[in-house]
Amino acid sequence: MSAKLWLWVNQVAVDVPAGANVAAAVARAGAHFRRSCGGEPRAPLCGMGVCFECRVEIDGVAHRRACLVPAREGMRVRCDD
Amino acid sequence: MTDAHDALIDVLVVGAGPAGLAAARAAASHGAQVALVDLQARAGGQVWRPDVQRGIAPGLHRALAELERGVPVQWHLATQAFASAPGRLLIEQEQGLHELRYRSLVLATGARELLLPFPGWTLPGASGAGALQALVKQGWPIAGRRVLVAGSGPLLLAAAATLRAHGAQVLAICEQAPAASVRGFAVRLWRWPAKLAQAAALRTRLAGVPYRCGAWVRAAYGERKVSEVEIETARGLERIACDQLAVGYGLVPNLELARQLGCATVPHGRHAAVRVDARQATSVAGVYAAGEACGIGGIDCARIEGAIAGHHAAGFDDAARALYPRRQRARGFAALLPAHFTVRDEVRACATADTLVCRCEDVPLARLQGWADARAAKLATRCGMGSCQGRICGAALAELNAYPVSSDSAAGASLMRPPLFPTRLAELAQAGFSPADASASVASTSIASQGSTS
Ligand SMILES: Cc1cc2nc3c(=O)[nH]c(=O)nc-3n(C[C@H](O)[C@H](O)[C@H](O)COP(=O)(O)OP(=O)(O)OC[C@H]3O[C@@H](n4cnc5c(N)ncnc54)[C@H](O)[C@@H]3O)c2cc1C
Ligand code: FES
Numbered sequence: 001m002s003a004k005l006w007l008w009v010n011q012v013a014v015d016v017p018a019g020a021n022v023a024a025a026v027a028r029a030g031a032h033f034r035r036s037c038g039g040e041p042r043a044p045l046c047g048m049g050v051c052f053e054c055r056v057e058i059d060g061v062a063h064r065r066a067c068l069v070p071a072r073e074g075m076r077v078r079c080d081d
Numbered sequence: 082m083t084d085a086h087d088a089l090i091d092v093l094v095v096g097a098g099p100a101g102l103a104a105a106r107a108a109a110s111h112g113a114q115v116a117l118v119d120l121q122a123r124a125g126g127q128v129w130r131p132d133v134q135r136g137i138a139p140g141l142h143r144a145l146a147e148l149e150r151g152v153p154v155q156w157h158l159a160t161q162a163f164a165s166a167p168g169r170l171l172i173e174q175e176q177g178l179h180e181l182r183y184r185s186l187v188l189a190t191g192a193r194e195l196l197l198p199f200p201g202w203t204l205p206g207a208s209g210a211g212a213l214q215a216l217v218k219q220g221w222p223i224a225g226r227r228v229l230v231a232g233s234g235p236l237l238l239a240a241a242a243t244l245r246a247h248g249a250q251v252l253a254i255c256e257q258a259p260a261a262s263v264r265g266f267a268v269r270l271w272r273w274p275a276k277l278a279q280a281a282a283l284r285t286r287l288a289g290v291p292y293r294c295g296a297w298v299r300a301a302y303g304e305r306k307v308s309e310v311e312i313e314t315a316r317g318l319e320r321i322a323c324d325q326l327a328v329g330y331g332l333v334p335n336l337e338l339a340r341q342l343g344c345a346t347v348p349h350g351r352h353a354a355v356r357v358d359a360r361q362a363t364s365v366a367g368v369y370a371a372g373e374a375c376g377i378g379g380i381d382c383a384r385i386e387g388a389i390a391g392h393h394a395a396g397f398d399d400a401a402r403a404l405y406p407r408r409q410r411a412r413g414f415a416a417l418l419p420a421h422f423t424v425r426d427e428v429r430a431c432a433t434a435d436t437l438v439c440r441c442e443d444v445p446l447a448r449l450q451g452w453a454d455a456r457a458a459k460l461a462t463r464c465g466m467g468s469c470q471g472r473i474c475g476a477a478l479a480e481l482n483a484y485p486v487s488s489d490s491a492a493g494a495s496l497m498r499p500p501l502f503p504t505r506l507a508e509l510a511q512a513g514f515s516p517a518d519a520s521a522s523v524a525s526t527s528i529a530s531q532g533s534t535s
Contacts, residue, residue, distance in 0.1 A: 019133040020220025021122075028222050032205055032305075038443040041305055043205035045440070045473070047212030048127065049120050050193050050335075052468035053440060063468075067216065068159070070122045 007075040022066040022077055023054050031079045033066060090116045090155070092394045093170060093183035095162045095338060098126015099380050100372025100387035101189030102144040107391025107400070109151040116155035116181060118162050118172055126191055127211065128380050132218040134247060162338055185367050185394035188339050188355065189387055192332035192373035197477050198438050198446070199431035201301030210329035214240035217247050224248030226324040229310050231255035231298045234331040234422045242286040252323055253291040255312055258422050260294035266421035273414050275381070297428050298328050313427065330424050332377045333476045342368055349376050350419050351479050359405065361390035369394050378415030385411050429481050439474040441467020449478070
């Protein structure tokens with residue numbers, strides 16, 4: 001767990017270990033993931049790509065499942081804050 | 082559509098977990114052209130998910146090394162198989178849609194956790210148990226956090242051990258099954274020495290963590306995130322303060338692709354599994370299935386069934402038959418699970434009238450009651466029409482016995498129209514694959530399959 005990489009979550013820089021996914025970066029930034037249609041904050045439920053509770057915007061593409069996308073250096077993540 | 086993927090693939094495998102990797106290896110060992118598709122960015126499936134701290138599991142390392150020794154396999158990772166028709170599979174990657182054409186297809190799509198609603202289950206900080214394990218293996222911050230693990234089945238122990246290895250303070254493991262039931266499971270394990278050894282190793286890794294049988298989560302509380310959990314035990318209600326709650330009630334097979342192809346299913350508890358014959362062949366010609374998709378059985382089942390499916394799919398029946406006795410043994414272990422970890426009625430009764438069952442469309446339990454069937458409920462409330470397309474609420478409702486899962490393949494297919502996952506319609510149109518086409522081909526496969534059932 002030596003290498004680290006940096007990415008942006010809601011314009012805040014966070015680091016994650018190499019091999020981490022975007023969900024880990026969002027959690028480390030302390031941000032919430034999406035907001036439900038009733039307006040409540042939601043966070044990952046299934047961890048494996050089936051529930052869609054972890055949806056965020058990644059590099060300008062909306063509705064990507066943060067649990068499925070590997071974190072990459074310099075990535076820009078936006079959550080529905 | 083690019084031409085890169087246009088060549089006809091002999092054996093196309095969906096799922097790169099233990100079952101899919103074994104199928105790929107078996108088929109490739111006979112010189113077949115094999116391609117592997119998986120939604121995850123890395124191979125390994127659920128049990129062999131690479132870990133940011135501990136790297137690649139030895140089992141995955143071996144499986145990949147064995148694959149490398151044979152004919153090269155075509156890899157499509159971070160790839161969703163989301164619509165299919167006989168001989169063709171539509172895949173979606175970051176770059177767009179492609180079509181793969183195949184002679185034989187092996188569905189090794191595995192399982193997901195059974196997640197049941199209770200008041201507070203939508204709060205951030207509450208997730209599945211295997212789910213939190215998967216997240217932590219990929220860098221989710223857990224060191225120093227207080228975690229309560231709950232639900233049912235042996236996966237709770239594996240999940241808790243991973244969390245602990247990453248520095249979590251595991252407060253307790255609450256197993257809803259009664260102690261006598263869990264003991265009954267443990268004493269039968271001697272027939273599977275590898276499982277026994279695994280259980281013993283887990284016990285050592287979890288030394289000091291209370292394992293409480295007959296205890297289940299009633300509700301979670303917190304302001305914007307979980308901070309306290311109410312559990313029920315024989316001695317009454319108890320409140321436990323924690324940072325993270327991980328609850329899973331075992332596993333249910335992933336059937337979307339199988340259903341869409343028109344593969345017949347069989348009842349699996351209150352859920353369903355792909356129906357296969359001794360050859361791991363489904364009711365649809367040229368389509369095989371292996372591993373958790375055929376019923377929850379764990380890694381040994383997955384590997385042996387994957388190998389059998391791969392040999393048959395490549396046309397090498399003798400190599401496959403030689404493995405049949407080992408499969409029988411592995412499935413014997415699988416049969417123990419439902420017998421000892423049945424979800425108790427009190428757990429099914431945890432959701433109250435205003436507990437959201439459909440998390441995508443925010444539909445509470447009260448609005449889901451009183452409809453003739455799942456379809457009527459869906460049309461009236463939008464339950465199951467959101468992003469997850471009923472993957473979470475469908476299994477929950479079946480477990481709550483609100484709307485049982487149909488094991489009739491035609492009904493299954495009509496509930497599971499392509500695209501399997503939400504995708505941009507424009508992309509579908511560009512691929513020349515309209516939703517109307519796709520459902521027409523689903524209908525014709527299910528009719529065709531009625532004649533070819535063995
Ligand atoms: C969250 C979770 C954690 C688990 N942890 C453990 C553990 O620690 N120890 C243990 O012994 N068992 C564990 N299990 C049990 C596990 O299911 C089996 O041990 C084993 O992984 C089953 O192998 P499989 O190949 O049948 O399925 P899986 O390993 O589940 O592999 C199926 C693969 O198919 C892919 N897939 C499914 N549908 C599609 C699609 N439409 N398109 C593309 N790809 C698709 C999935 O991404 C997945 O990688 C876990 C299960 C889950 C759900
Ligand atoms: S956590 Fe369920 S899809 Fe990402």
